[in-house]
Amino acid sequence: MANISTGQWTLASQDGIDALHYDANSTKSEHDLGPDDVLVELYAASLNYRDLVVTQGPLNSSIPIKVIPSLIPGSDGSGRVLAIGSAVAxxxxxLKPGVGVITHMCPNIADDVLPSFDAVADGLGGMTHGTLCRRGIFHHGGLVRKPSNLSHTQAATLTCSGLTAWNALMGCKGHEVKQGDWVLVQGTGGVSIAALQIAIAAGANVIATTSSDAKAERLRALGAAHVLNYRMTSTWGEEAKALTPNGRGVDHVVDVVGPSALPESLKAVRQDGLVTLTGMV
Known part of the structure; x- marks a missing residue:
């Protein structure tokens, strides 16, 4: 049986994913902790587009992220506290030994501050060691309690795409999504699926776009009221608006695509509605 307390990925250089190296014997212990640190045994980690960008470096990416030497990549993870530093209590x-936790990408900002791009770049899996390891050491500001109703696999998806989706739908004061609203999400990426689920939980009606009939069925199963195939219907913005009561338009568009999709997003949204542009691309 494999030793689940050892093993980590490191990035030797920013020359692409081939620069990732797995060390099966590397581990961390409570003796490595500083006063503000927490030792976590990680049970799950999820990947984001940001993690691919981290491997590419300034010569290969239009949105480079600097990294520390021998970086342990990954911003998203879930696990259990093994030990805490002297100042953590x-x-x-x-945060006590045995408690389930989720990593937070930006450990060094105040709880009531939205992270800047610099804070994201400096966070876990960038200028701070991340989650692609069996045991990780994190500043206590980079951890939150794991919800008891989620498995570690589920919880490990929340840090990047989950928070992005939440901020898109709930982060603009006066425009928080509420029951009866109409929300448009694009495609089936992590942010869009999280936004769909959050909107449904809030009681909103969701219109989703996709290019795949199989994905359309999955979107309906997750609660989408309507699904539009953007390859078959290039004017999906107008179609989405027509699906809303009296054709008034959707209250909120979560736009993960950018310039090529923005004209249709603007056609879909109602007067005084909100289009939120998200992501790094």
């Missing part, structure tokens, strides 16, 4: 009494 007073700073974070919620």
């Amino acid at each position: 007073s700073a974070r009494p919620d």
